[in-house]
Amino acid sequence: MLLHFTKMHGLGNDFMVVDLVTQRARLRDEQIRQLADRRFGIGFDQLLVVEPPRDPEMDFRYRIFNADGSEVENCGNGARCFARFVRDQRLTHKHEIHVETAGGPLVLNVQHDGMVRVDMGRPRFNPATLPFEAPGDQPLHAVDVDGDTLELGVVSMGNPHAVLQVESVDSAPVEHLGPLLESHPRFPKRVNVGFMQVVSPSEIRLRVYERGSGETLACGTGACAAVASGIRQGLLKSPVNVHLPGGQLSIEWPDPESSLVMVGPATRVFDGRVTLN
Ligand SMILES: N[C@@H](CCC[C@H](N)C(=O)O)C(=O)O
Numbered sequence: 098m099l100l101h102f103t104k105m106h107g108l109g110n111d112f113m114v115v116d117l118v119t120q121r122a123r124l125r126d127e128q129i130r131q132l133a134d135r136r137f138g139i140g141f142d143q144l145l146v147v148e149p150p151r152d153p154e155m156d157f158r159y160r161i162f163n164a165d166g167s168e169v170e171n172c173g174n175g176a177r178c179f180a181r182f183v184r185d186q187r188l189t190h191k192h193e194i195h196v197e198t199a200g201g202p203l204v205l206n207v208q209h210d211g212m213v214r215v216d217m218g219r220p221r222f223n224p225a226t227l228p229f230e231a232p233g234d235q236p237l238h239a240v241d242v243d244g245d246t247l248e249l250g251v252v253s254m255g256n257p258h259a260v261l262q263v264e265s266v267d268s269a270p271v272e273h274l275g276p277l278l279e280s281h282p283r284f285p286k287r288v289n290v291g292f293m294q295v296v297s298p299s300e301i302r303l304r305v306y307e308r309g310s311g312e313t314l315a316c317g318t319g320a321c322a323a324v325a326s327g328i329r330q331g332l333l334k335s336p337v338n339v340h341l342p343g344g345q346l347s348i349e350w351p352d353p354e355s356s357l358v359m360v361g362p363a364t365r366v367f368d369g370r371v372t373l374n
Contacts, residue, residue, distance in 0.1 A: 098122065098373050103182060104139065104366040107174025109314030109343025111366075113141045114182050117148045118157070126166035128373060133164035139371060142310045145175045147183060152197055156189055159196045159203075163309025170200030171255030173317015177213035177363035180205040185365060200255020208360075217318070217357045220252050220325035220350070227257035230283040236330045242277050249278075250326030254357075257284060257308070258322035260291045262332075266302045269294075275306025289316060293323045298334045301327065303341050314343030321357050324348040 100122050103114045113132060115122070124132075124144070132138040146160040159179050161172040179196065183189050184207055194205045204216040224231040224238070229251045231238050237248040240259075250260040259278055263269040269292040278290045287308045294302040303323050305316035320339040327333035328350055336349040350357040 099370050100373050101368070101370050102139070103368050104141070105178040105182065106343075106364050106366060107177050107315060107317060107361060108341055108346070110143075110174040110316060111141050112143050112145050112175055112178055113139050114145045114178060115147065116182075116186060116188065117146055118188055122373065124162075124373070129162050129166040130164070132371065139369070142307065142313045143172055143175055145172070145179055145182075147179065147188070150197055155195050155197045155202065156191065157183060157194070157196045159198050161198070163307070164311075165309040167309045168199065169256050169309065171198055171203075171318050173215065173217065173254070173319075173321060173359055174315055174361070174363075176203055176205055176215045176317065177359075177361055180207050180213045180215075181363040181365065198255065211362070212360055213363050215317075215359045217254060217321050217359055219355070220254055220321065220357055222252060222325075222329065224251060226253040227251055227288065228285055229257070229259075229288070230285070236326070240278075240281065240283060242274065242281065247274075250322075250330065251288075252322035252325050254318040254321050254325075256318055257286060257288045258291060258319055259284070259288045260293055260323050260326040263292045263294055266292055266294045266304045269304060271304050271306050271312055275312060279306060279308050289319055289322075291316070291319045291323045293327065295327065295332050296340075298332070299336065300338050301333065301340070303339055305341075315341035315346070317346065317359055317361070320346045320348055321359055325350060325357060
């Protein structure tokens, strides 16, 4: 069958976006892995699927699959692209869009300047929410990796994140520690790993080794998790500019009882059709 799709990106974190409101298809894990392949397929970090909502209070259901075929709970850069996509495709005319995700509801606003503002909900630090095996909730957890003990912040943004503070993201051992932490036995559902360099209380640099996709040029939920962990440790103060290899995001988290808000761009690259075997 022939499937219409759109290629998009949020700061270089790239997506294949599929409208299953007006098309019918069912993608198997191995088909997703093949489509994600940058040489034999279309190539993407995540597949985003737009579906009708199951909850009548919501506008859409938004599903996310990593390049390895695993379905996940949330994707921040994807959420911004999702909002752009449903408006460009005229699936909605609303400026404020309510979506259900596996990680909980999100509220998305397409601003007049084209930037997308996402209410990402409240970060959760309780280890059980990730899940992460730890005796209790604390700002930093000691984790043994490859003969060293690392101090990690752990945060759920619907999906699981570990945040490691580093001197410099340029020399951070992302390729070495990323896969070791992603599959560390204390994270039974694996984890996304952020390497955060604090530049000032309102500015960080960040690289993220993503669960199921490897290092990406940007990770929206990773940026939210790093800022939440940094604020909780007293290193940062809202709002915070996050510099990622693919560009910049603005994150606001004015107080612990409020939602965390992410603002950033969403870019359409091209439309295509692919035959599914
Ligand atoms: N790129 C994303 C996160 C995608 C999902 C993640 N790899 C996971 O497994 O949880 C973002 O922008 O948030």
